[in-house]
Amino acid sequence: MRSTTPMPGNPWPHDMIITVDDRPHTVLELLWMREAHGLRPVGDALPPLLVDRPAPAARPVDEETRERWSAAWSRVWDEVVAHAAVEPDQAVLDRLLDETLSPDERAALLRRLVGPTARDEYGDDVLDDAAYRVWERRGSEAHLATQLTTLADSPEHREVTTLAHAWRRGLEKVVTVPCRGTYVRQIGPRALLVTDEVRRDPASYRAALDSFGPASSPSPSTV
Structure with missing residues (x-):
């Protein structure tokens, strides 16, 4: 989102660019896996449960596997959301256009672009599941x-004044x-992770944007 030219009376700074990722696929895959497989991860920065609760996985795993998956989940979550905070590397995108790339080179570049995924930790078959589809x-x-x-009508235009203040403090993304209630977490120096509910609610979104700061690493707020 940006305004390309200065416009008198327009509260959106013409050079402000904000990216909103409201369908982060690798993040959603991991959230589905947690609930569909009944994982029990531990940690103090975990997101709430999904609003749209998934059915149990069509291909369930045994208890030993479930415990092992649960133990790794919060670490994988941190890795996945950290990558979600970063905008795609334009150099990598440009390199992918090179028709002389070998299959291995192309795969490595795509891996850098996509970042960590549930498949890396849990195997390629984990999302080959009818319930996930x-x-x-x-x-x-x-x-x-x-x-x-x-x-x-977007929340960003509705809360443009508060958003602009956060942008001046470094917010870019x-x-x-789609989790329940309130969850606000700063992920890296330039991004904020919130629930859809927070973004939709004016007061909650303003509070989330106000919480963003270059030197802050606030604990996630959950309800």
Whole structure:
């Protein structure tokens, strides 16, 4: 989101660019896995449960595997959201256009672009699950339905004054997750992770944006 030219009376700074990722696929995959497989991760920065609770995985695992997966989940979560905070490397995108790349070189570049995923820790088969496909399709359809509003009606334009203050403190990206209640976490020096509910609610979104700061590493706020 940006305004390309200065406009008198327009509260959006013409050079402010804010990216909103409201469908972060690698993050969603990990959230689905936690609930569909009944994982019990521990940690003080874990997100709330999903609003749209998935059905149990069609390919369940045994208790020993579930415990091992649970123990790794919070570490993988931190790795995945840390990558979600970073904008794609333009140099990598440009390099992918090179038709002389070998398959291995292309795969390595794509890996850098996508970042850590659930598959890295849990195997390629973990998302080859009928229950995941049903849940993912339902989420995609719901997300598409929310994209019918105009840009002027977006939460970022609605809260542009507070957003601009956060941008001047370094904010460049907002990542949202479809989890319950309030969850606000600064991920890196330039990004904020919030629930869809927080972003939709004016007072909650203003509070989340106000919490952003270059020197702050606030504990996640959850309700």
